[in-house]
Amino acid sequence: MSTEGLCQKAMEMLKMAYVPYSNFPVGAAVECEDGTVYTGCNIENAGYTPTNCAERTAIFKAVSEGHRRFKRIAVAADTERFTAPCGVCRQVMNEFSPDMEVILVNRDGKTKTLALRELLPYGFDNSYIEESKSK
Ligand code: THU
Helix, strand or coil: CCHHHHHHHHHHHHHHCECCCCCCCEEEEEEECCCCEEEEECECCCCCCCCECHHHHHHHHHHHCCCCCEEEEEEEECCCCCCCCCHHHHHHHHHHCCCCEEEEECCCCCEEEEEHHHHCCCCCCHHHHHHHHCC
16 A cells, blocks of 8 residues: 555544543554555543553554554654654554554644654563573
8 A cells, every 4th residue: 555545544543533531533554564454543441541542453453353564554643743652552563563664644644754663772572581481
């Protein structure tokens, strides 16, 4: 899918966001290695901590359908600045595809593309666990 198409899908998901507490909608569209695209929005909860970000909604939908490798994810917010993914979402991206790209989309549809490795330097992954097992 084109970059514009992926960003458009992320922006379209803003209207699906369930955000009665923050009133801060976020939309996401993740492109899998095979080209399949899954979308997501943030889903809040009166308990606050059960809230799921848009990025994780999209990624968990993809993983639950058998996809584990991602090329890129577009993240749209209704802000003038580029809204960056939270630390938890960066960690979830890192679990599956440390080399993926993250495209931030602002309310005007302008984009800024970053490498996940820039957003999450020295990310924790399974290699640390495996290394400690072999001692
Ligand atoms: N949120 C996302 O969905 N993604 C981000 O990248 C940043 C934060 C959501 C969580 C919560 O529903 C709202 O934005 C305010 O934190």
